[in-house]
Amino acid sequence: MIRRLKYNEIDFKKYTECLENSEQRKYSATKDFLDVTSGKNWEILVYGDYEAIMPIAFERKFGCIKLVINPKLCQQLGIFSKTDVTEINDAFLSFFEAKYNIWYYAFNDVNKFSKNLKERKNFLIYPADYNEVRQKYSPKRKRKLRLDAEILQNSEVREVTMNEAIDFISQNTIGAKDEEDKKEFLQTFSDFEKAQHLKLTAFFYHKTIINIIAVYSDEKALALLGTFNAKEHIKLSGSSVIIDHIISENIHNKIFDFEGSDVPAIEEFFRGFRPELQMYPTILNSKKQILKKIFKF
Known part of the structure; x- marks a missing residue:
C-alpha cells in the first residue's frame, strides 16, 4: 500500500x-x-x-x-x-x-x-482573539512591551524588503558555520521573498534598524525563521515589540509557530509569550550507524 x-x-x-x-x-x-x-x-x-x-x-x-x-x-x-x-x-x-x-x-x-521516538520541543500560539493572547503573556514580557516615552517617540515598526534588510541580517546572523553557510541562508530568504512567502519586520530607532524578525507566511500560518538584533540595543526589547506586532495583526486567523529551540535563553524568550508546548518525534542516527547500514558491517 x-x-x-x-x-x-x-x-x-x-x-x-x-x-x-x-x-x-x-x-x-x-x-x-x-x-x-x-x-x-x-x-x-x-x-x-x-x-x-x-x-x-x-x-x-x-x-x-x-x-x-x-x-x-x-x-x-x-x-x-x-x-x-x-x-x-x-x-x-x-x-x-x-x-x-x-x-x-x-x-x-x-x-x-x-x-517511542526521541522528542523535541516546539512552541505554538493558535488562532484566537489578540487581547486574549496578550493577556496570557508573562509579566516580564508585558513589562518589556511597555516602552518609555523617548523610545516611543523615536521608534517605528514596519515591514522591509530583503534589499533593505540584507546588510543588517548579514552583520547580525548568529549560528552560521562559515561565510558559505551564511550565503546559503541569505539566498533562502531571497527565494522565499520571490515566492511571496517572506515577511521581514524591522524595529527602527532614530531611523536606524536595530532589530529584524523574519517569518515565513502562508494563508494558515506564520513561522519564525530568524531573529536579528544589534547587540548594542538589545535592552530596548525591539524583538519582543515586533513579535507582538506580528501576532496582533495575524493571530485571529493564523497559527504563530516559534519553531522551538534547544538554547535555554531562546526557549525562555519564546515562553514569555505563553505559547503552547508541542513535542514532535524525531530520528537521529550517527555517522557510524549510517555507515554500518550502508556497508552492512
Whole structure:
C-alpha cells in the first residue's frame, strides 16, 4: 500500500489536497517551502491514492549516497492524512527505516507511533482573539512591551524588503558555520521573498534598524525563521515589540509557530509569550550507524 515516488512522479495536485485537508497540516511540508529549502531534492512515500503522504528531503554525499535530512529552516515534516492513525504511521515508519539512510528526520507534533521516538520541543500560539493572547503573556514580557516615552517617540515598526534588510541580517546572523553557510541562508530568504512567502519586520530607532524578525507566511500560518538584533540595543526589547506586532495583526486567523529551540535563553524568550508546548518525534542516527547500514558491517 505504501509507494515511493520521486519528485518528477509526484501528483502535486493530489499531494497538496491531502496536505491541506490533513489533521497534521504544516507549512513546512508544502511544495513551495520544500522546493526552496531542499532545492527540489525531495520525494514522497504515499499510502493508497494519496490518502496519506510523507515528504522526505535528502542530500547526496560522495556523489551517490542519498542521506535523509530535514533541510535548514525546516523543523517538521512527517505523515499527513485526514486523521492521524497510529497503525498507518507505523507502516510508514517501518518502510522508511528499511529503505532509507536516515541522518535526521523530524515528524510532526500530531504523528503518533507504537514505539517511542526521541522528542523535541516546539512552541505554538493558535488562532484566537489578540487581547486574549496578550493577556496570557508573562509579566516580564508585558513589562518589556511597555516602552518609555523617548523610545516611543523615536521608534517605528514596519515591514522591509530583503534589499533593505540584507546588510543588517548579514552583520547580525548568529549560528552560521562559515561565510558559505551564511550565503546559503541569505539566498533562502531571497527565494522565499520571490515566492511571496517572506515577511521581514524591522524595529527602527532614530531611523536606524536595530532589530529584524523574519517569518515565513502562508494563508494558515506564520513561522519564525530568524531573529536579528544589534547587540548594542538589545535592552530596548525591539524583538519582543515586533513579535507582538506580528501576532496582533495575524493571530485571529493564523497559527504563530516559534519553531522551538534547544538554547535555554531562546526557549525562555519564546515562553514569555505563553505559547503552547508541542513535542514532535524525531530520528537521529550517527555517522557510524549510517555507515554500518550502508556497508552492512
